[in-house]
Amino acid sequence: MNIFNYFKRKGIDTIDASFYRKIQEWISWYKGNVRNFSFYKIYTGRGTYKRCERKSMGMAKKLSEDIADLLLNERVTITLDDEHTNDYVHKILKSNQFMVQGNDYQERKAYTGTVAYIPFLDSADVTEDGVIQSGVIKINYVDGPNIFPVSWNNGKVQECIFTFPHTVNRKKYIQIQSHLIEGDEYVIENTVLRSMSGSQEGTELKEEEWRQLKPFMNMVKKTNTGSLEPQFVIDRLNITNNADANNPMGIAIFANAIDVLKKLDTEYDSYYNEFLLGRKRIFVAPELLYNIDGTPAFDPDDGIFYSLPEDYDKSQEGLIKDVDMNLRTEEHSKAINDDLNYLSLKCGFGPKRYKFDSSGVKTATEIISENSDMYRMIKKHEIILEDALKELIRIIIRLGIVIGEQLNPDSDITIDFDDSIIEDKETERKQDMQDVSAGIMRPEEYRAKWYGETIEQARENLPEQNQVMVME
Structure with a gap:
């Protein structure tokens, strides 16, 4: 419509x-x-x-x-x-x-x-x-x-x-x-x-x-x-x-x-066809296809075997000919990885978001240093x-309020986004704990920040010894 x-x-x-x-x-x-x-x-x-x-x-x-x-x-x-x-x-x-x-x-x-x-x-x-x-x-x-x-x-x-x-x-x-x-x-x-x-x-x-x-x-x-x-x-x-x-x-x-998406799919489709068309094949002379009793010598559903024509020159090539085509895996893999990096960069994730390697799991600190583009993109x-x-x-x-609820329209709203993937949250939390111990940060401030509570809720949920410290 x-x-x-x-x-x-x-x-x-x-x-x-x-x-x-x-x-x-x-x-x-x-x-x-x-x-x-x-x-x-x-x-x-x-x-x-x-x-x-x-x-x-x-x-x-x-x-x-x-x-x-x-x-x-x-x-x-x-x-x-x-x-x-x-x-x-x-x-x-x-x-x-x-x-x-x-x-x-x-x-x-x-x-x-x-x-x-x-x-x-x-x-x-x-x-x-x-x-x-x-x-x-x-x-x-x-x-x-x-x-x-x-x-x-x-x-x-x-x-x-x-x-x-x-x-x-x-x-x-x-x-x-x-x-x-x-x-x-x-x-x-x-x-x-x-x-x-x-x-x-x-x-x-x-x-x-x-x-x-x-x-x-x-x-x-x-x-x-x-x-x-x-x-x-x-x-x-x-x-x-x-x-x-x-x-x-x-x-x-x-x-x-x-354009990068098109190029990636073209390369991936080519990679698929490389394996589909380049699989190993065994060409067999017709007389070897059946046993003496007439039963098939090979599984008819096995696509690796192909029958040679009757006029095939057996004296030159033999009764069985093995064809194993070379696959261009390295070229395809490099092209795909290059374009994955370019796609990642174009979309704001930085150049290494979709790069697959054997370097293992990266630490949060490494993620920060390697993905500053992604950090700025997410914050934006x-x-x-x-x-x-x-x-x-x-x-x-x-x-x-329209339906009669007693709500505060001027309440201050805080949205705390999850930056654990692009920030070292564990290091930040340890630093805040040290600040609490040093008296730089109040215990209820720490709890409100890390447990998603209001200051009032955090103060009520503090252990008794901390509540005494807060009252003092």
């Missing part, structure tokens, strides 16, 4: 459709099924072509996995200085499986360029005068192909439309959710289209029609938020968009390394991710 025809009819301006074709190209590399590349033809010399599937190393998928694991994993801690607000936010994040979904959407962010998190109130109880009395805070997760910015300033999206595909009774529908500013507030409006094939626009359903469909039964058609604070969060990689410099969307981590991406996570938490707090 062509969603842009719908936008045009509604008078909605968004990013040019050509950028979304670029996103689809990045997705095809992630899936390993690239148009005009993953399948190719070889001329047989007999007037026909053989269709071949190119073997892939799947490096677009690997790059996306790695950056996701480095940015958001189980060691990332989120701490608010107000204990009750901290507990409430973590309860909401846990009920929405944020650490699982968050990592998944960091990977999606890596190959689509952009993702969004949209907290909302589900099963809301609203009075006749529009006052919300109760509800359950949930989070919708959206990736690049379903995000359509409408207005932005200095790269920050201010108004946006999101789409959510659904299938009901084998029929496809698209929920269109707009977050637009009307006057001095955001208005969230939902529409449902019946999805049509090809370039057709799709049929817009009336409210009484889509309320008969299970995914939309309890959906609110229009919500006046009463606030100029957005109820969505846009998260992207901190890479300048050189595919379309005039839009606020991000680009895939490998967007500028497509954490700038946007930290702001996105804090913004998400602020929205959760605001929604919690």
Whole structure:
């Protein structure tokens, strides 16, 4: 379905459709099924072509996995200085499986360029005068192909439309959710289209029609938020968009390394074919193929044996001819390793991220010295991710207050990212322990830092002798 025809009819301006074709190209590399590349033809010399599937190393998928694991994993801690607000936010994040979904959407962010998190109130109880009395805070997760910015300033999206595909009774529908500013507030409006094939626009359903469909039964058609604070969060990689410099969307981590991905897969496919075509063969004269009683002398399913023609000159070559072709393993291996290094460098991981050698396990200190490029790259991406996570938490707090929770909207939020792969955490922890012993760092500061607790929680959880020291 062509969603842009719908936008045009509604008078909605968004990013040019050509950028979304670029996103689809990045997705095809992630899936390993690239148009005009993953399948190719070889001329047989007999007037026909053989269709071949190119073997892939799947490096677009690997790059996306790695950056996701480095940015958001189980060691990332989120701490608010107000204990009750901290507990409430973590309860909401846990009920929405944020650490699982968050990592998944960091990977999606890596190959689509952009993702969004949209907290909302589900099963809301609203009075006749529009006052919300109760509800359950949930989070919708959206990736690049379903995000359509409408207005932005200095790269920050201010108004946006999101789409959510659904299938009901084998029929496809698209929920269109707009977050637009009307006057001095955001208005969230939902529409449902019946999805049509090809370039057709799709049929817009009336409210009484889509309320008969299970995914939309309890959906609110229009919500006046009463606030100029957005109820969505846009998260992207901190890479300048050189595919379309005039839009606020991000680009895939490998967007500028497509040629290297092509070269790697071409080399890997050649390496595969080197072994497939260069395997050992034994040519046998016809009279040796059968025993005296007529039974086969060799296993007919063993592909190593080939029958020689009847007119084969046995006096020159003998009854059995062994052919063992030389494999160009060293050349292929070197080419692949060279391009893995180049791919790693192009994507910000430094030149040795994917170099395979026999040097054994490196220490954390060696990792720091050898991967300064990766360190700077991770820290760069954490700038946007930290702001996105804090913004998400602020929205959760605001929604919690709307449904009557006593929360502190001004709570200080601390995001502690997991830098154990690029920093020597063990050395840092030992240094902090020495600082505690020397009286330079307070025990509760140490515990808050290393156990992901607030200062108040850390002070309460200290052993009795340390609590005495703190009181003194």
